[in-house]
Amino acid sequence: MxxxxxxxxxxxxxxxxxxxxxxxxxxxxxxxxxxxxxxxxxxxxxxxxxxxxxxxxxxxxxxxxxxxxxxxxxxxxxxxxxxxxxxxxxxxxxxxxxxxxxxxxxxxxxxxxxxxxxxxxxxxxxxxxxxxxxxxxxxxxxxxxxxxxxxxxxxxxxxxxxxxxxxxxxxxxxxxxxxxxxxxxxxxxxxxxxxxxxxxxxxxxxxxxxxxxxxxxxxxxxxxxxxxxxxxxxxxxxxxxxxxxxxxxxxxxxxxxxxxxxxxxxxxxxxxxxxxxxxxxxxxxxxxxxxxxxxxxxxxxxxxxxxxxxxxxxxxxxxxxxxGTVKPVKQTALAEPFKELSINDLTFKYADGDRDVVQHISMTIHPGEKVALLGPSGTGKSTFLKLVVGDLTPSDGQVLINQQNILSLQDVRSSLFGILDQQPYLFDTTVMNNVRLGNVNASDQQVKDAIAAVGLKELIESLPDQYDTQVQEAGKRFSGGERQRLSLARILLQDAPIIILDEPTVSLDPITEKKLLDKVFELLHDKTIIWVTHHLAGIAHVDQVRFMENGQFDMQGTPQELYKAQPRFRQLYDLDRGRV
The missing domain is CATH 1.20.1560.10 (ABC transporter type 1, transmembrane domain)
Structure with a gap:
C-alpha cells in the first residue's frame, strides 16, 4: 500500500x-x-x-x-x-x-x-x-x-x-x-x-x-x-x-x-x-x-x-x-516588451556529471544585437542554449529577461524565442499549414508574404498545387536549404524578439550556406540573435563573438577586434575563406 x-x-x-x-x-x-x-x-x-x-x-x-x-x-x-x-x-x-x-x-x-x-x-x-x-x-x-x-x-x-x-x-x-x-x-x-x-x-x-x-x-x-x-x-x-x-x-x-x-x-x-x-x-x-x-x-x-x-x-x-530537469516555478507573463537579456553567473552541472558543463558565464544582450557563439563540440554551447531558453535549470546563477527569470516565463516562451536549428521539422501537411505554425492566427496573405520574404515564392507557385503542396514527412519534398527557408518563414510569422540559430547551415554546401545566412540576417535585422556555429562563415553579420572552451568564454569581442588582436581567430577566419 x-x-x-x-x-x-x-x-x-x-x-x-x-x-x-x-x-x-x-x-x-x-x-x-x-x-x-x-x-x-x-x-x-x-x-x-x-x-x-x-x-x-x-x-x-x-x-x-x-x-x-x-x-x-x-x-x-x-x-x-x-x-x-x-x-x-x-x-x-x-x-x-x-x-x-x-x-x-x-x-x-x-x-x-x-x-x-x-x-x-x-x-x-x-x-x-x-x-x-x-x-x-x-x-x-x-x-x-x-x-x-x-x-x-x-x-x-x-x-x-x-x-x-x-x-x-x-x-x-x-x-x-x-x-x-x-x-x-x-x-x-x-x-x-x-x-x-x-x-x-x-x-x-x-x-x-x-x-x-x-x-x-x-x-x-x-x-x-x-x-x-x-x-x-x-x-x-x-x-x-x-x-x-x-x-x-x-x-x-x-x-x-x-x-x-x-x-x-x-x-x-x-x-x-x-x-x-x-x-x-x-x-x-x-x-x-x-x-x-x-x-x-x-x-x-x-x-x-x-x-x-x-x-x-x-x-x-x-x-x-x-x-525532466526543470523545477516547478510559478509562471508569469512578460510585463513589458523585451528590453534586455541578462545572463548572471550561469553555472550548470548534470546530476550524473563530475564537472561543470557551463562555468560562471555572464553577459548582457540588448534588443537588436547579434551574438555568435563558437567553439568545438563538447564545450557546452548546446547546454548553454538550453539554459537560456529554460529547458534546464541552472545549478547556480540565472537567466533574466527584463529582470524576470526565464523559468517563470515558460508559458509564454514561444512569444519570446524563435528557434532555427540544424534539422527544423516540417510536418506531413501543406506548405501553408507548415508555415502557419509560427502564428496560427495568420491570414493566408501573411503566410504568403513570409514565404515570399524568404525567397521561395517563385518555387512554391511553380508547383502544381502551389501553397497546398504536401511537404511530406520531415519535409522530404524539399532540399535542405529550402526546408530551412520554410522554417525561417515560420519564424517571421512568429515574430519573437529573440532568435536562436543553432548551427542552421551545418548540412548545407558553402554557396547555399552563404545565401541562407545572408537572407536570415537580412530578414531578422531588427531581432536579437544568438547564433551557435562551428566556423566563421557569415561572422561579419554579428556584433559580438564569444568563443567557448570548457564551459567558459576564453575569447570575446567584435569580429574586427578579434581579427586584429587574436591570432587564433585570424587564422580560423582566413582558413574559412581559403586564404593561406
Missing amino acids: KNFRKTFENDTWVMPYLRKYKGLLILVLFLGFMTFFSGGALMFNSGYLISEAARQPSSIIYIYVPVVLARAFGIARPVFRYVERLTSHNWVLRIVSDFRKKLYQTVEQKASAIQRSHQTGDILSILADDIDHIENLYLRTVFPMVIGWLLYIFVVIGVGSLNWVVGLLMLLLLGIITIVMPLASVATNGVREFKQHQIQHEFYTNLTDEVLGLGDWLISGRYNDFINLQKKPIKAIAALRKRDHYFQWWRSFLVQFVILLTTLVLLVWSANQFTASKSLANWVAAFALAIFPAVSPFVNMSQGASEWPVYKRSIERVNALDS
Missing part, C-alpha cells in the same frame, strides 16, 4: 483524469455493476420461475410476474452491457486524446532534455507500451476491481441481512476471490509480468540501436550473430508467457472451485431456510443459481491486479517525462 501511494504521490497522468472525468467514471461503474446485477437477477428469477412452473400452478397468474421479470432482466443485461461498453470506451478515447496531447506537449517543450536522457528505443518503448498500459489500467484493472468489490459487498450484505452466519461465510469465501487472490496475483504473476516488460523494454532499446548500426554488422560479417541476438529475448518472453498461461489456468480453476463452494453453501442454507412449505422451496434454486454470473467479474479482478506492476512501471516512466 505504501508503494501504491508513492506511485501516485506526484502523478500527472492517471489521477488527474480520474478527477477530470469522475462523472463519466461513476456512470461506467454503475453500468458495469448493473450488467452483472441484471445477470444475477435473471438467474435468481429464472431459478424461482423454473421451480414454480415445475409445481404446475393452477393459474398462469402465479408465474406471470417471474415471466415478465425474466424478460426484463434478459433485455436489461445486454442493454447495460452494450451501454457500459460504449461509455467505458468513450472514457478511454477521451483519455487517449488527452494522453496524445499531453505527450506531444511534453516532448515539444522538453525535447532537448528528453533526447539527452532517453535512447531512441527508450522513447519507442514509452510510445508503444506505456501509454497503452495506462489506458488498459482503467479497462482491465480499475473498472473490473471496483465493479467486483461492489458485487462482493452487495452479495455479503444481501445474504447477511437474511442470515448473518451465511453472510459471514460469503464474506470469507468471496473474500478469497476478491482480496486474497488479487494480492497473490500481484505477488507471483505480477512479478513475472514485470520481468516480461523489462525484457521487452530492453529488446526495444537494443534492437533500435542495433538496427541503426546494421551496416556495421553486415560489414563485419556478423549477420547471423545479429539474428541470434534477437532470438534470445523473444524466447525469454515466450517462456514467461507460457508460465503466465499456466498460472492463469490454475487461478481460474481456483475461482471456479470457490464459486462451487459458495454455491453449495447457498444451496445447503436455502434448503434448510426455505423448505417449510412447497411455495418457499421455490427460492432454493433462485439463491443457488444467482451466484454464477459473478464468476466473470471475479476472475477479471485477479487478472487486472496481476498486471498492476507493469502499470506501475509505466506510470513512473511517463511521469518521469514530466519531471
Whole structure:
C-alpha cells in the first residue's frame, strides 16, 4: 500500500483524469455493476420461475410476474452491457486524446532534455507500451476491481441481512476471490509480468540501436550473430508467457472451485431456510443459481491486479517525462516588451556529471544585437542554449529577461524565442499549414508574404498545387536549404524578439550556406540573435563573438577586434575563406 501511494504521490497522468472525468467514471461503474446485477437477477428469477412452473400452478397468474421479470432482466443485461461498453470506451478515447496531447506537449517543450536522457528505443518503448498500459489500467484493472468489490459487498450484505452466519461465510469465501487472490496475483504473476516488460523494454532499446548500426554488422560479417541476438529475448518472453498461461489456468480453476463452494453453501442454507412449505422451496434454486454470473467479474479482478506492476512501471516512466530537469516555478507573463537579456553567473552541472558543463558565464544582450557563439563540440554551447531558453535549470546563477527569470516565463516562451536549428521539422501537411505554425492566427496573405520574404515564392507557385503542396514527412519534398527557408518563414510569422540559430547551415554546401545566412540576417535585422556555429562563415553579420572552451568564454569581442588582436581567430577566419 505504501508503494501504491508513492506511485501516485506526484502523478500527472492517471489521477488527474480520474478527477477530470469522475462523472463519466461513476456512470461506467454503475453500468458495469448493473450488467452483472441484471445477470444475477435473471438467474435468481429464472431459478424461482423454473421451480414454480415445475409445481404446475393452477393459474398462469402465479408465474406471470417471474415471466415478465425474466424478460426484463434478459433485455436489461445486454442493454447495460452494450451501454457500459460504449461509455467505458468513450472514457478511454477521451483519455487517449488527452494522453496524445499531453505527450506531444511534453516532448515539444522538453525535447532537448528528453533526447539527452532517453535512447531512441527508450522513447519507442514509452510510445508503444506505456501509454497503452495506462489506458488498459482503467479497462482491465480499475473498472473490473471496483465493479467486483461492489458485487462482493452487495452479495455479503444481501445474504447477511437474511442470515448473518451465511453472510459471514460469503464474506470469507468471496473474500478469497476478491482480496486474497488479487494480492497473490500481484505477488507471483505480477512479478513475472514485470520481468516480461523489462525484457521487452530492453529488446526495444537494443534492437533500435542495433538496427541503426546494421551496416556495421553486415560489414563485419556478423549477420547471423545479429539474428541470434534477437532470438534470445523473444524466447525469454515466450517462456514467461507460457508460465503466465499456466498460472492463469490454475487461478481460474481456483475461482471456479470457490464459486462451487459458495454455491453449495447457498444451496445447503436455502434448503434448510426455505423448505417449510412447497411455495418457499421455490427460492432454493433462485439463491443457488444467482451466484454464477459473478464468476466473470471475479476472475477479471485477479487478472487486472496481476498486471498492476507493469502499470506501475509505466506510470513512473511517463511521469518521469514530466519531471525532466526543470523545477516547478510559478509562471508569469512578460510585463513589458523585451528590453534586455541578462545572463548572471550561469553555472550548470548534470546530476550524473563530475564537472561543470557551463562555468560562471555572464553577459548582457540588448534588443537588436547579434551574438555568435563558437567553439568545438563538447564545450557546452548546446547546454548553454538550453539554459537560456529554460529547458534546464541552472545549478547556480540565472537567466533574466527584463529582470524576470526565464523559468517563470515558460508559458509564454514561444512569444519570446524563435528557434532555427540544424534539422527544423516540417510536418506531413501543406506548405501553408507548415508555415502557419509560427502564428496560427495568420491570414493566408501573411503566410504568403513570409514565404515570399524568404525567397521561395517563385518555387512554391511553380508547383502544381502551389501553397497546398504536401511537404511530406520531415519535409522530404524539399532540399535542405529550402526546408530551412520554410522554417525561417515560420519564424517571421512568429515574430519573437529573440532568435536562436543553432548551427542552421551545418548540412548545407558553402554557396547555399552563404545565401541562407545572408537572407536570415537580412530578414531578422531588427531581432536579437544568438547564433551557435562551428566556423566563421557569415561572422561579419554579428556584433559580438564569444568563443567557448570548457564551459567558459576564453575569447570575446567584435569580429574586427578579434581579427586584429587574436591570432587564433585570424587564422580560423582566413582558413574559412581559403586564404593561406
